[in-house]
Structure formats: structure tokens, C-alpha cells
Amino acid sequence: MKSGYLRTASTFVQGAQTLAQRYYSSPALLDEEIEQLFRRRWMWVGRSDELPNAGDYLLFEKFGESVVVTRTKRGGVTAFYNVCRHRGTRMCGEPRGTFSETIQCPYHAWTYSASDGRLIGAPHMNEVEGFSRDDFGLHAASVHEWEGWIFVSLSRQPIAFEDAMAPVLTTFSRFNLAALRRVERRTYDIRANWKLILQNYNECLHCPTIHPELSRVLPYTSGANDLFEGEFLGGYMEILEPNESATLGGKACGVPIGDLPDDDRRRAYYYSLFPNMMLSIHPDYVNYYSVWPVREDRSIVVTEWMQHPDSLAGGYSPQSAIDFWDLTNRQDWHICEQGQLGIASRVYEPGPYSPRESIPAAWDRAYLSAMGHPGSSNAS
Numbered sequence: 491m492k493s494g495y496l497r498t499a500s501t502f503v504q505g506a507q508t509l510a511q512r513y514y515s516s517p518a519l520l521d522e523e524i525e526q527l528f529r530r531r532w533m534w535v536g537r538s539d540e541l542p543n544a545g546d547y548l549l550f551e552k553f554g555e556s557v558v559v560t561r562t563k564r565g566g567v568t569a570f571y572n573v574c575r576h577r578g579t580r581m582c583g584e585p586r587g588t589f590s591e592t593i594q595c596p597y598h599a600w601t602y603s604a605s606d607g608r609l610i611g612a613p614h615m616n617e618v619e620g621f622s623r624d625d626f627g628l629h630a631a632s633v634h635e636w637e638g639w640i641f642v643s644l645s646r647q648p649i650a651f652e653d654a655m656a657p658v659l660t661t662f663s664r665f666n667l668a669a670l671r672r673v674e675r676r677t678y679d680i681r682a683n684w685k686l687i688l689q690n691y692n693e694c695l696h697c698p699t700i701h702p703e704l705s706r707v708l709p710y711t712s713g714a715n716d717l718f719e720g721e722f723l724g725g726y727m728e729i730l731e732p733n734e735s736a737t738l739g740g741k742a743c744g745v746p747i748g749d750l751p752d753d754d755r756r757r758a759y760y761y762s763l764f765p766n767m768m769l770s771i772h773p774d775y776v777n778y779y780s781v782w783p784v785r786e787d788r789s790i791v792v793t794e795w796m797q798h799p800d801s802l803a804g805g806y807s808p809q810s811a812i813d814f815w816d817l818t819n820r821q822d823w824h825i826c827e828q829g830q831l832g833i834a835s836r837v838y839e840p841g842p843y844s845p846r847e848s849i850p851a852a853w854d855r856a857y858l859s860a861m862g863h864p865g866s867s868n869a870s
């Protein structure tokens with residue numbers, strides 16, 4: 491057996507309980523989350539193949555910031571805050587595009603190199619005593635490519651990406667993710683706190699009741715977790731024969747995503763990557779989600795599906811996988827919204843997790859620890 495998918499049972503902490511109400515209903519708590527989590531962590535912003543050529547850019551706009559992520563001439567990526575060093579103007583408004591060598595502010599035409607953010611033109615500033623263009627390059631943001639995704643950190647001193655992602659840095663390498671191509675993107679607006687969506691993703695105790703279609707393909711008692719404590723959590727479920735994949739109808743919708751061992755051809759892997767990414771790996775396609783808080787009771791989920799390029803060339807359609815998850819996700823969003831409504835009640839108090847919810851309980855522990863609230867944990 492390969493390392494990387496150990497069949498280790500999950501640990502369940504007796505007495506684990508759900509989070510207190512304020513974690514779902516307090517605007518101040520959300521501000522604290524943005525400060526403690528989202529502005530400090532690496533966040534998914536897009537796919538590497540969205541920037542195929544030098545000068546191509548995308549904007550990452552969250553939490554009051556706008557960051558320009560561009561492909562450099564050398565083939566890497568670089569990122570700058572979309573803030574002119576002259577009088578602070580946001581320079582670039584189009585969410586996607588291509589720079590021809592330079593970024594020019596539309597206000598007074600300060601001009602920056604698109605590949606390294608250097609200030610290269612500033613009208614009349616040569617008449618200012620002591621002014622040096624070298625002092626006014628664009629503010630850099632940290633950016634990193636991994637498994638075909640682009641991640642950005644808004645932290646001035648981020649933890650090195652390799653350190654932040656150490657537990658999963660090579661976990662997914664056998665799935666060939668960097669070579670896969672996006673075939674669909676959908677965005678959902680959900681009336682629920684972002685954490686409810688992560689917690690819900692991390693257990694299948696609800697599957698028999700909420701997901702009759704999914705339960706015919708993925709029995710909720712099958713499989714095992716291989717990451718069951720910390721910021722990266724999840725494991726696999728067995729695809730019930732004669733189903734070949736998690737699709738409407740159960741047929742594979744493409745060629746295998748990579749040169750997979752036999753076990754992986756009969757499994758679906760589900761992982762949450764702290765804080766806000768969820769990754770679902772199936773034999774013939776991969777889908778993933780980023781979950782973004784908008785308010786304490788509202789979230790946006792961006793989700794994409796990917797397949798091997800040969801699936802596209804071979805005339806396969808990903809539609810049965812898209813439809814399967816669109817249906818399943820809507821079932822999930824609805825029950826998360828019902829959770830948000832119930833938790834807002836004055837009678838709500840933390841409830842007990844079952845051993846089948848060991849992963850959301852572990853997620854809550856990681857969350858409280860990252861927030862610096864370990865004393866609030868009911869899971870002791």
C-alpha cells in the first residue's frame with residue numbers, strides 16, 4: 491500500500507460539541523476571523539491555466555483588498571496590490587485581462603512594470619526634490635502556485651507556503667491535478683455562515699437523509715479518513731459497484747484523471763484545506779470549492795470541475811458530474827441555511843457531535859486554535 495492513504499481510523503474526542511452561537515451570528519466575530527484567518531492564510535485565487543501568457547492577469551478581490559496576479563515573462567506568477575503609489579487609486583478594474591509590459595494608473599498616468607511592479611514613469615515627479623522612482627514600486631503580495639492552483643496571502647509576513655501546507659504538500663501529487671483542465675465553474679450565494687458549509691462538507695452522517703442520489707453511489711459508512719486532526723482533514727469513500735463514479739447515472743464521465751492505482755479507481759476522496767477550500771477527487775474528475783464569508787450569515791461558494799485533457803479531446807461530457815454535484819450541493823446549501831436559521835434562535839446551545847462527525851469536530855478544534863480561542867473549545 492502506498493503511503494499517503496493510510497487506512498487509519500478517525501479519532502473521536504468524547505464530549506465534542508458544536509460551536510457557540512456567536513460563531514455564527516456575530517459580525518464582530520466575522521471581523522476577527524478575517525483578521526486572524528483570512529488575512530493571514532494562503533487563499534485560493536484561481537487556476538494557473540487562467541494566466542497562460544506573460545502579462546495575463548486576474549484580480550483577487552476579497553476582504554476590502556484588490557490584488558493583481560500576473561504571469562511573468564519567466565513563466566512564474568507575481569502579485570501586487572491594486573493601489574497606485576501616487577494617490578492610492580485602484581488602477582485596474584477588469585477582473586481578467588492582459589497587460590502589455592506595464593500597468594498604468596488611469597488617474598495621473600504613473601506607470602509600473604507589470605512583471606516586477608517597479609515604477610517606471612511618473613509625470614513631473616522629476617521636479618520633486620529627492621524623489622526616487624525606486625521608492626515607489628507597487629506593494630507586493632505573496633503568491634504561490636501549487637498543484638495547478640494559484641494561492642495568495644494578504645499577510646505582510648506569511649508563513650512560507652510549503653510550511654503552511656506541509657501536511658498535504660505532496661498528498662495529492664498522484665492525482666495529476668496540475669495537468670487537469672477546468673470544464674465548469676459555478677458560484678452559489680448561500681444564506682449561511684461559511685463554517686457551516688465546511689462542517690457540513692466534513693461529514694456524511696447527513697447523507698442518507700439529505701442526499702438520496704449520492705447515497706446510492708457513496709455509502710456513508712464506507713471508506714476511512716487519513717487526515718483526521720489539524721487543519722487538513724478528510725479521507726475517502728468507496729464508490730459502490732456497479733457505479734464507476736459519483737455522477738448522475740453512475741457512469742464515468744471521462745478517462746482517469748491520472749495513472750491511478752486500482753484502489754483509487756474505486757474511491758472518491760474528500761478533503762478540506764483550512765481555512766476555506768474543499769477538494770473532491772473522483773477517478774474521472776475533480777471538483778473543488780472555495781467558501782467566502784460575505785456576512786456572518788451569508789457566504790459565496792465558487793466551485794469548479796476539472797478533467798484530464800484527454801477526456802475533453804475524447805468527446806466525453808462532464809455534465810453528469812456537474813449535475814450530480816449541483817443537485818447534491820443545493821441539498822447541502824439548503825440544509826446549511828436551515829442550520830443558520832435554527833442556530834440564530836435564543837434557545838440554541840451547542841449540541842453533541844457523534845463519532846460519525848469526528849471530522850467536523852476536529853475542524854472546529856483547528857478553527858478555535860487558529861482563532862486563538864482554544865478555551866472556547868467544547869471538545870476536551
Ligand code: FES
Pocket residue numbers: 574575576577578579595596597598599600
Ligand atoms: S493616483 Fe495614480 S497616478 Fe495619480
Ligand SMILES: [Fe+2]
Pocket residue numbers: 690691696697700701818822
Ligand atoms: Fe452533503
